[in-house]
Amino acid sequence: MPASSSTKTAAQPPARRIREVPAVSRALAILRLLAARGEPLTLKAIADELELVTSTCLHILRVLVDEGMVKVEPSTKRYSLDVGVLALARSVVEANPFPARVQAALDRLSEAWNVTTIGVKASGLDDLVVLALARSRGPFQLYVEVGSRVPPLTSATGRLVAAYAALSDAELARRFKGLVWENAPDFEAWKKEVRAVERKGYAIDRGNYISGVTVIAAPIVDAQRRLTHALVALAVTDQLSGSRAQAVAADLIREAQALS
Incomplete structure (x- = not known):
């Protein structure tokens, strides 16, 4: 992220x-x-x-x-x-109904778990954009901006995108070689996490994309079960370890399913 x-x-x-x-x-x-x-x-x-x-x-x-x-x-x-590009981007965001629909969920999740939460447009392998966010109340905050683009296939959101794209093992391997991480995961381990998304209902990145930061993402899908957006929670790893991470993931899934 x-x-x-x-x-x-x-x-x-x-x-x-x-x-x-x-x-x-x-x-x-x-x-x-x-x-x-x-x-x-x-x-x-x-x-x-x-x-x-x-x-x-x-x-x-x-x-x-x-x-x-x-x-x-x-x-x-x-x-x-x-700055002319920002004006266009702001118009697109303001005209998009998703931020208004998702903001209440982001605010509740952020308040409940003291994490930064974001709503991401996730249509296609390369088109990932932050459309809404709620910041944690703690003194240490992660930097996120509405309108910023999410690097494709990295972090937890990337695992969702790869899973819903139903890429072959060969295509996953090809794309994995071009990804940039602070602590790159082993390809086989990453592939297993991608394949497990449908079964688990969420994806998690424990310090791979950004060292010391854990990211959890849950999919929002349309009537044809295509990934359109994602709900994401970010925090320093000490805040999202063990059972707490599982509880945050379960809460993200509930909100994502309500929005799907």
Whole structure:
């Protein structure tokens, strides 16, 4: 999950490469690349990564800068996302009914267990976004923001996504090689946890993604039993050990089933 007790840049999926596609697709590819890298990039770096003609890339970047979606540092000529993207994202979140539906559950769970709770959109292998949250009342809080993206397949939410995608063992192994963890689990152990999601009704990450942090996630599904969202609880591992973790998981499952 996008959480840490200190400053941390979450791993992001690689940007999609494009070739002969319309200008809109190229612009979106540039935005995705800047979001994935999380740091300013030069014109050459952007053009090379996306296999764009430099002049074409520059023209699109100038339009994105004019529209407030991208900014350029005058001294370094490096590009990064600008606040215009936040305005669009905020509009999407405000128009989405899920945050309003889930907030009461997040607040109750956070208050009951003194953990940070979040509601995540989880449709597709790569589309995981935090839509709602409730922070713990303790002095030590994990950093999470509405609108932040969750790295695919890592942490407890990633185990849910992998389970509901019904990926083959070979595909799980291929994708596992590209995941970034602080304490990477053994692949066979991770695969068993993915396969156990349907039976247990939840997934748990004990310090794999972020050292010292335990994450528990329960699935919210639609009428066709497809994963659409997840309820997630995060806390330092000392707060979610043994029977307490099981109790929090059971409470998450009840709330998730009520929302499914």
